[in-house]
Amino acid sequence: MTEIPGQRPPERRAAAPRPARARAPRRLASAAAGVVLASTLAACGGASGGPPTLTWYINPDNGGQAELAARCTEAAEGRYRIETSLLPRDAASQREQLVRRLAANDASIDIMSLDPIYVPEFAQAGFLADMPEDVADRVTEGTVQGAVAQSTWGDELVAIPFTANTQLLWYRTSVAEAAGLDTSASDTWTWEQIVQAAEDQGVLVGAQGIRAESLTVWLNALVESAGGSIIADHAEDPDRLELGLTSEAGDRAAEVMAMVAGSDAVGPAFSTEDESGSAAGFEGENGGFQVNWPFIYAQAQAGVADGVLDQAVLDDYGWAVYPRVDADTPSAPPIGGVSLGVGALSQHPDLAYEATECITGDENQAYYMINEGLPASSAAVFDDPAVVEEFPMADTIRQSLEQAAPRPQTAYYNEVSGGLQRSYHPPSAVEPGETAERATELITAVLRGEQLL
């Protein structure tokens, strides 16, 4: 799941109308009828059998996961049926609902679409069923490194990588060329170079300075790109957890963050800028550079289709792997997406794992990527001609996913992320050294139960 799962799909709809959508209401009606029928039958049939039903808790999308559920139900040839159940829209609310259900021993949760940042928490709390080794071997083969990393806890794969979003650097080719940047080496650009170029050309650099999860995404990418990690050690124990913010890499990250936020190249509302704010600035006449998820490309396509954006602007879009902090070290771009967890209380964990393998099959991932716009976790999908046609930047996304580093992996993610957001906001007030110490003190105290958050 990206930080803004709800914002991309409508634009995609407008961008590339598909005939299937005309049938959507009817499909919905028949699905509804199916649900009613199924529940009636279940009520009447009682123990009369039929295949076991697996319930898949999904994040809202445009029907892609429901379609995969139907496909895999068919592929199972009567061994199981998958039903989907809708979770709230944002990742935090999804976690709240799942945690409350699981803490109350809800056995109806067979498969769940999880934001990877919560995978360690679910694993540590014992909410995820043990994964058979052969399944783990199969689902990691050919899967991009970043997606495997964020589905792992304690050296074991605990969730199955499904989608894998990542942020890219987007730039206006004309601006970059005018500023004298070498566009053939755009993967090696540093934050300093970009801000310098934007200031020279009087254009904007977009990043997410809002006090929200997006800020953690940015900070983590900077720290990881500088060769450090937000959590240095003991991610599993709140009393011993050690943060790596007060390191050289942490200082370097804070320096870059303050440099960007304090430059003339950011918009006037940088401390409240989110992904759509960055995208709006980039589409505007002062657009220059931004780091953002790939949804902005589909959004621009939709803008052209609706006549609110010039085709010339879209043609000017360039993309590259996330900017570097250190000129000689490849960056560690942010990664998001969805991993599938199997509920520990599921009545049929073996079937559920089988179903997740079906759901995350290459063909299904390609379907999902094309129809929902969320990049796949399987590297092979990026070679699919249909995917390449829809995503001209597919290769860059794959490379970005291979280089990506997940956000701090800990069962106390909310405390860590919330503490970071409180300390590093507003980004223009970040002071290398001082902010890191403050954040370390705060997060440590919060984790030990000595302070509020």
Place this chain on the structure above:
Amino acid sequence: MTQTTLPPTKKTAPVSAPEGTVTDRSRGERRLGWMLAGPAFLVMLAVTAYPIAQAIYESLFSYRLTDPANREFIGLGNYGVILTDPLWWQSLGVTALITFITVVVELVLGFALAMVMAKALSSIRPVVRAAILIPYAVITVVSAYAWQFAFDINSGFVNSWFTWIPGVSADTDWFGDWGTSIFVICLAEIWKTTPFISLLLLAGLAQVPEVLQEAAKVDGATWWQRLRKVTLPNMKAAIMVALLFRTLDAFRIFDSIFVMTAGANGTESVSFLAYRQTISRLEIGLGSAVSVLLFISVVLIAFVFIKGFKIDLAQARGEG
């Protein structure tokens, strides 16, 4: 000229009523009363007393929802953590500030609106009343989003319409600073709940006896004198009840802050703090303790109002 109110009417008991004894009939009535009110009383206990008791109980534990095995009794430890944390006092200060600003402004505005409603021609009175009530009918989250969109730097119209006001420009980031964020949050709250106060005050206005107004007019009192010496003293009970209700309500502010700033720039209220501990962090113990402290604050406010200002709730309902 002194303040003028009518003498309170004395309750008159029938002269023949025997003193101190309970007749069969009144005992039967009392039993009927309990039977009628009993189910409602039980429901009230189930939906208010039980959760309150549970919150108090859980606030004594160190308890995380994802880690039930390590649940541990720590007595008043959670309260110690909260009361020694500057964040609690900051949130309390912000909440008190928002409460004070909104209630004062709403009282003045609400009174003016109540006067308009009272004085409006009877033919247009229903329309005026409905128009004034509309904001109160809007769901708080919806109203918060509406105000957020209005002031948003990208999608809002405020920055382009009000550039003539000093300090407002196309680049004013309303939600980027503490002061401007509080300003917009208060504005949204005031817009939304002024109708509530004005309705309560309208009821109070209707209670001011017309004879007193006429007497004052005959004595040559100006409009201002009549307002201060006749109208306001006669409305005191209604004003205090309106203030009490609104203060309790304002102190629990959550939605607007959640939607507009999500607690950034030091705009977090006490309710928000409770939400963050209980729902985001799943620290049930700590969050319950914050909720209990919030509850105590609200009880204190009610106590100060009722005892300090000697509000007679029964009188305000017209039962006096």
